[in-house]
Amino acid sequence: MSTPQPGGQGLVDCHVHLFPERLARAVRQALERYGLGPFAYPLDNARVLEDLVAAGVSTVWSLPYAHAPGVASSLNATMADLATELTSQQLEVVGGMTAHPEDRDPAATIDQGVAWGLRVVKLHCSVGKYSIADPGFTGMWEAIAQHRLPVVIHLGHATSGRTQAAEVTELGRVAARHPTISLIVAHAGHPSEPATAALMQAFPNVFADTTPVDDRPADLAPARFGQLADRILFGTDTPNTSRTVETSMEDVQRQLGDAAVLKMAETAARLLATVSVEPDARPALPGREDPA
Numbered sequence: 001m002s003t004p005q006p007g008g009q010g011l012v013d014c015h016v017h018l019f020p021e022r023l024a025r026a027v028r029q030a031l032e033r034y035g036l037g038p039f040a041y042p043l044d045n046a047r048v049l050e051d052l053v054a055a056g057v058s059t060v061w062s063l064p065y066a067h068a069p070g071v072a073s074s075l076n077a078t079m080a081d082l083a084t085e086l087t088s089q090q091l092e093v094v095g096g097m098t099a100h101p102e103d104r105d106p107a108a109t110i111d112q113g114v115a116w117g118l119r120v121v122k123l124h125c126s127v128g129k130y131s132i133a134d135p136g137f138t139g140m141w142e143a144i145a146q147h148r149l150p151v152v153i154h155l156g157h158a159t160s161g162r163t164q165a166a167e168v169t170e171l172g173r174v175a176a177r178h179p180t181i182s183l184i185v186a187h188a189g190h191p192s193e194p195a196t197a198a199l200m201q202a203f204p205n206v207f208a209d210t211t212p213v214d215d216r217p218a219d220l221a222p223a224r225f226g227q228l229a230d231r232i233l234f235g236t237d238t239p240n241t242s243r244t245v246e247t248s249m250e251d252v253q254r255q256l257g258d259a260a261v262l263k264m265a266e267t268a269a270r271l272l273a274t275v276s277v278e279p280d281a282r283p284a285l286p287g288r289e290d291p292a
Contacts, residue, residue, distance in 0.1 A: 010058030011261075012268035013245065014120075015152065015186060015211040015235025018045050018062040018086060018093065020078055024239075031240055034159055036214045041239030045082075048239045049091055055245040059092045059268070060238075063152055065124035069102035072109050080116035094272065096120040096152070100128050101136030107143040114147050119275045121151040125167075126158060133173045141178050150271040152209065154186040161187070161213045165195035175203040182271050184233060187211045188218040188225075197224035200231055207267070210252050211235030215242040217251040229260040233268055 019027065024043045031037065041048050052060060064079050066072040076097040083095030097113030098121065099106040110121065121144060125132055132153055144151060155171060156163035168189040175183055188208040189196035200206045208225070210218050210232060225232060236248045243251075252261055 010053075010056045010265075011234060011245075011249070012059040012061075012265045013052065013057050013236050013238065014061045014184070014233040014268050015209050016052075016060040016062050016238045017064075017240055018048070018060070018082060019064070020082065023075075023078075028240065036240075036242075038242060039240060040242055040244045043239060045086055049086060049088075049093075052238065052245060053090045055249070057091065057245060059094060061094045061096055061120050061152070061268075062086075063096040063120065063122035064098045065122050065127050065154070066098045066100040066103075067127050069100045070104075072097070072099045072103055072106075073112065076109065076113045076118060077116060080113070080118055083117070094119055096122045098122050098124075099137070099140050101130050101134035101140075103136075105139070106137055107139035110140055110143040110147070110149070114149070114277060117277070119149065119272055119277070121149050122153075123151060124154040126154065126156055126161070129157070132171055141174065141181065145178055145181050147276045148180070148274045150182040150184060150207075150275075152184045152186050155189060161190075163187070163189045163192050165189075165192040168192050168195040168199055171206065172199055172203060175199070175206050179203075179205050181205060182207055184209055186235070187213050188220065188232075190216065190218050193219045193221070194224060197228065200228050204231075207231040207233060209233040209235035210248065210264075211237050212241060212243050212248060212251070213237075217243070217248065220252065220255040222256060225256065229256060229263045230267055232256070232260065232264055234261065234264040 064075050079095045083093040086093045095118040097118040099109045156167040184207040185196045190213045236245050
């Protein structure tokens with residue numbers, strides 16, 4: 001695989017799930033119950049990171065998601081610890097945080113995550129069983145805007161991970177209300193990629209990532225996404241995917257070309273460069289617990 005080297009650096013994988021062993025095993029078992037797999041990677045973070053480095057990846061965004069109210073704070077604390085533990089000279093692990101609209105104070109959850117060094121937000125509507133426009137997130141969006149955090153959002157409610165066009169369109173309500181927040185549609189909204197491209201055309205703060213849904217790559221038809229290359233991010237879903245990083249990169253190169261891949265790494269770096277790491281004065285949340 002020919003891998004562009006932006007600025008002398010490697011690729012940025014903006015959609016990776018590095019979890020503690022017990023949680024990782026629970027997630028893998030749930031995916032297998034839905035009939036997904038076989039998976040390209042083992043549940044061994046060290047092995048996974050070795051494979052990513054070998055594939056030319058130098059930075060990953062490690063993304064959690066809350067399946068129920070009340071678990072986000074302890075999960076975020078664990079993600080912060082894990083990001084510190086797994087970052088090496090070869091690969092930087094950017095820790096992600098999450099929240100749930102039925103949490104006591106989703107905004108405070110975000111503020112505390114920033115205080116712990118987390119720099120990306122992940123929301124998973126089907127896992128958490130909520131709408132992205134849930135009014136419980138009102139204060140959270142304000143906190144995200146204050147800290148200028150990018151938000152990766154898996155839209156939709158199907159357990160298969162598929163997203164309907166109407167569920168993509170719903171994100172437009174958030175994009176209109178919060179034009180300074182970078183909203184990243186995970187999996188390019190597969191199989192509703194045309195709706196995602198239309199949303200990106202309508203709102204300059206909407207992005208998409210290229211993450212496949214299990215064994216199905218995102219459809220990045222140049223006619224739809226060719227003029228949006230500066231708002232597309234590379235993602236793989238590693239380790240819970242049947243496609244390797246190399247295969248996913250080949251999918252993107254085949255559809256959009258090497259120049260677009262180069263832009264993806266630059267876009268990821270640009271989004272993180274704007275993050276404000278100064279926490280506000282909201283009350284501290286409970287400390288680290290086992291999220292599983």
